[in-house]
Amino acid sequence: MLSYKVRSRFSFFLFIILSLSFLIFIVLSSLEESFVYFFSPTEIYNKENLTFNTKIRVGGLVKENSIIKKKESIDFIITDLNKEIIVTYSGHIPNLFSEGKGVVAEGKLQDKKFFIADKILAKHDENYMPREVRDALKNTSK
């Protein structure tokens, strides 16, 4: 079945595919930063070349009991259960924004611990659960 022609075509394409894969892998790993949509608090903490005047995004969970609603703005803490960062934001708050849920804040870093956001997005996790089931689980765990 595998004539010389077929075998040589096969080897040629295999070579092309392997080199393309390798090239793409190199490109993707070096362009890491432009592909991530946000940094976690730990990544910000460990980052070496922090820029304080460019737009950057921080994402994680809203820490429980950390939301402080002020007159013009709202303060809360983003945590990745390892490191935290305090965020202040004034503007429209998305519906799904709440404590214990994911959030992505876009804005400027003031220092490693403080972030001024001009836009926040609620991040939905991969869990899908009906309300009744969730309430039932909550009641049994009480």
Place this chain on the structure above:
Amino acid sequence: MLKNLFPNKILSFSNKLFSFLISLMLLFVFVGLIFALFLSPSDFTQGNSVRIMYVHVPASFMALGCFAFMGIASICALIFKIKILPLMAKSLAPVGSVFALVSIVTGSLWGKPTWGTWWVWDARLTSMLILFIFYIAYMSAWKFIDNYEKANRVSSIIAIIGSFNLPVIKYSVDWWNTLHQTSSITLTSTPTIHYTMLIPLIIMFIGTILYTLIVFLMRYKIEIMKFKLDKRNKEN
């Protein structure tokens, strides 16, 4: 059974079998939609927005699946020179591209009430848009290049290069921080989606696969007929 896909057999594909496929598909889609829109529960976080998932997830899956098939068919066509494979890939492209578009549009409709925005340039969304562009490029190659062999070669290369985007799309949510959530259904762990929502999703999946198969077969028949007609015209 596979012999039925060869040019001589496909044209005599039984109409009864075809109607049966259509009825089956309609049944699955109808039942799936009843569950999706009415009988399944709303989610405790996103409320009724979750219902978009029943269309968005199967569409995204098919968009990827169709292109994967096109990529494999193109490479086999180039290596083994099997004549029907480019025609099969060509027949699959229109359905796949529509599913890619549906995925993007339904995703945006879902994103606005949940995330708070219609679009972000994160890895998952951007790579899906690139997939759609590759679909358009693939179909354009077939449409605008007159010579069959040349069109075949160019479109095959587009399909093969585009196939490298497929693992990027699939694993984008794992490799990078993205706004789009990670997979709820994986091969290795238990689903993070409750069974009352998972079952309607599976029903919609099956309905979508049947739909793709039907549209593919309709298109494939036409492509075979066109191919035979062109061959006959050239001989005259």
